[in-house]
Structures are given as structure tokens and as C-alpha cells.
Amino acid sequence: MNTGFLTIYWRDMIRFFRFKTLLISSLVQPALWMAFFGIAMSANFNRLTSEIPSIPGVPSVDYLTYMAAGVIAMTTLFTSLFGGIVLLFDKNWGLMREIFASPLPRNHIIFGIALSGMTKTFIQAFIIMVFAIFLGAAFFAGFTAAETILSIFGILLFVGVFSLGFLFLSAAISISLESPEGLQGIITLLTMPIFFASNALYPIDAFPPVLQAISIVNPLSHLVSGIRYFAIGDNFQAIGIHYTATSMDIAFSFLLLILFAALMFALAWWRFRKATVT
Numbered sequence: 001m002n003t004g005f006l007t008i009y010w011r012d013m014i015r016f017f018r019f020k021t022l023l024i025s026s027l028v029q030p031a032l033w034m035a036f037f038g039i040a041m042s043a044n045f046n047r048l049t050s051e052i053p054s055i056p057g058v059p060s061v062d063y064l065t066y067m068a069a070g071v072i073a074m075t076t077l078f079t080s081l082f083g084g085i086v087l088l089f090d091k092n093w094g095l096m097r098e099i100f101a102s103p104l105p106r107n108h109i110i111f112g113i114a115l116s117g118m119t120k121t122f123i124q125a126f127i128i129m130v131f132a133i134f135l136g137a138a139f140f141a142g143f144t145a146a147e148t149i150l151s152i153f154g155i156l157l158f159v160g161v162f163s164l165g166f167l168f169l170s171a172a173i174s175i176s177l178e179s180p181e182g183l184q185g186i187i188t189l190l191t192m193p194i195f196f197a198s199n200a201l202y203p204i205d206a207f208p209p210v211l212q213a214i215s216i217v218n219p220l221s222h223l224v225s226g227i228r229y230f231a232i233g234d235n236f237q238a239i240g241i242h243y244t245a246t247s248m249d250i251a252f253s254f255l256l257l258i259l260f261a262a263l264m265f266a267l268a269w270w271r272f273r274k275a276t277v278t
Contacts, residue, residue: 005108005109005111005112005115006112007104007112008108008109008111008112008113008116009111009112009113009115009116009119011112012086012112012113012116012117013116013119015086016116016120027123027124027127029075030071030072030074030075030124030127030128031127031128031131033071033074034068034071034128034131034132034135035131035135037067038063038064038067038068038071038132038135039064039135041063041067041201042062042063042064042067044063045062045063045239054237055237055242058235058236058237058242059141059142059233059235059236059237060236060237060238061138061141061232061236061237061238062136062138062238063238063239064132064135064136064137065132065137065138065139065232065238066228066232066238066239067200067201068128068129068132068137068139068231069200069224069227069228069231069232070198070199070200070201070224071128071132071200072125072128072129072132072155072159072227073162073198073200073220073223073224073227074195074200074220075121075124075125075128076121076124076125076159076162076163076223077162077166077191077194077195077220078191079117079120079121079124079163080117080121080162080163080165080166080167080170081166081169081170081187081190081191082170082183082187083113083114083116083117083120083163083166083167083170083171084113084167084169084170084171084172084173084174084175084183085170085174085180085183085184086113086174087109087113087171087174087175088174088177088178088179088180088183089180091175091178106269106272106273106275107269107272109171109272110168110171110265110268110269110272113167113171114164114167114168114171117163117167117170118160118163118164118167121159121160121163122156122159122160125155125156125159126152126156129152129155129231138232139231139232140231141232151230151231152230154226154229154230155226155227155230155231157254158223158226158227158230158253158254158257159223159227161254161257161258161261162219162220162222162223162257162260162261164261164264164265165219165257165260165261165263165264166219166264168261168264168265168267168268169264169267169268170183170187171268171271171272172264172267172268172270172271172272173186173187175268175271175272175275176271176275193214194218194219194220195220197211197214197215197218198215198218198220198221198224199215199221199224199225200220200221200224202239203239203241204221205241219256219257219260222253222254222256222257223253223257225245225249225250225253226250226253226254226257228243228245229245229249229250234246234247
């Protein structure tokens with residue numbers, strides 16, 4: 001069995017752990033976002049919603065808990081979109097020409113980069129969960145040990161499928177460009193509407209109809225919904241809004257993420273088949 005993608009995978013993971021600055025910054029940045037933005041905004045939202053009556057029998061969570069799920073999703077999005085930049089460096093250094101000339105199937109390059117990027121998102125998501133709980137986020141409140149383990153597995157499953165979709169997209173963009181600056185510009189253009197037209201930091205109920213329609217098909221919204229379902233529960237009140245979700249709702253979100261990942265792989269595979277590196 002050809003396992004060439006494992007070579008690509010381990011090479012990228014070794015590079016990730018070897019460059020300490022990249023490793024530390026990728027872990028510290030979401031923690032700082034959580035510490036400063038999360039705590040500051042949580043204090044403001046809790047003050048503004050303090051007079052809203054609680055719904056009897058429905059647990060209430062503070063804004064820190066609510067937005068912590070969004071920070072996990074945000075970090076996954078950013079890490080995944082930048083995951084393909086390694087391909088541009090390989091192109092500029094001449095390594096990609098050698099890889100393309102080898103017997104290694106091109107889809108193995110895609111899988112190797114995607115799996116390494118997914119591993120990085122798993123590490124970051126787990127660290128953010130632990131840090132959020134340390135700051136006071138009520139993740140897994142009232143859960144048994146078995147329920148907590150299953151919930152963590154569910155979160156990582158959603159994170160993994162979501163990250164694969166955007167890693168495939170990043171790979172498709174990267175193999176089509178010649179400079180990292182071009183990739184950074186496209187990613188910056190993509191992240192703004194994807195992140196802010198989602199339910200990561202605030203509810204979408206007050207959005208204009210057009211933005212609500214975008215949010216409904218936004219993969220990031222479905223990732224956030226899955227994380228909140230597993231980390232908080234299927235019935236809770238936050239910032240004055242009652243949230244409920246059924247297992248069918250979450251299954252539907254998961255299937256949409258799988259469909260998105262499949263479409264992005266098809267795009268990446270098409271671009272890699274057409275790509276020429278000189």
C-alpha cells in the first residue's frame with residue numbers, strides 16, 4: 001500500500017513542532033483572544049442581559065461560555081485556511097517540482113497536507129477548551145465523565161471535518177498561486193464574511209434577511225452549533241435567547257460539513273491535476 005501521504009504529513013508536523021515561534025504563536029493567540037476579548041465582552045453582555053428573566057427549567061450560561069465555542073471555531077477556520085501556505089513555500093524552494101516528478105500520486109499531497117492541518121486544529125481546539133474552562137467557561141457542566149469524553153470526541157469530529165474542507169480549499173488556492181502574499185490576501189478576503197456572517201460571537205436572529213441566509217449555509221455556523229451542542233447542551237439560555245437543538249439538527253449540520261469537505265476535495269483534486277510547477 002502506498003503511504004506517501006504519511007511522508008508529507010510527518011514532514012509538515014515536524015516542521016510545525018520544530019519552529020517554536022510558529023508553534024507558540026498558534027497556541028497563544030487564541031488564548032489571548034479568549035482572555036482579553038472573552039472576559040471583556042462577557043462582562044458587558046452579562047451586565048446588559050442581567051435584567052432579562054431566566055426561563056424556568058432552562059440553564060443559563062454566560063457570554064464567555066457562549067463565545068468560547070466561537071473562538072474554537074474561529075481558530076479552526078484561520079488555521080485551516082492558512083494550512084496550504086506550505087505548498088507555496090515548497091513551490092518557491094523548488095521542492096514541489098521534485099514531489100510532482102516523483103511517483104507519488106498528487107492526491108497523496110492533498111491528503112498529507114490536510115491531515116497535518118487537521119492534527120494542528122485538534123491540538124489547538126483541545127488547548128482552547130482547557131483554557132476556556134480555566135477562565136470560567138461552563139463547558140460540560142453537569143456531564144458525567146463518560147458524557148464528557150463523548151462530547152469531546154463529538155467536538156473533535158466536527159472540528160476535523162470542518163478543517164478538512166477549508167484545508168482542501170486552501171490547498172486548491174495555494175497550488176494555483178505563485179506567492180504567499182497572494183494567498184494571504186485571498187484568505188483575508190474570505191475570513192471576514194465567513195467569520196462575521198456566522199453565529200460565532202453573537203446570535204443571528206437580528207441579522208438582516210440576506211445575512212441570515214448566508215449564515216444558514218455558512219459552514220462556520222454549523223461548526224459552532226455542533227461545538228455548543230456537545231460542550232454546553234441541547235437546551236440553554238444565553239444573552240437573553242433560548243437555544244435548543246435536536247440530534248437531527250446536529251446530524252444535518254454534520255452532513256453539510258461532510259458535503260462541503262467533499263466539494264472542496266474535488267476542487268483541490270481538479271486544481272492539482274491541472275497544476276504545473278517549473
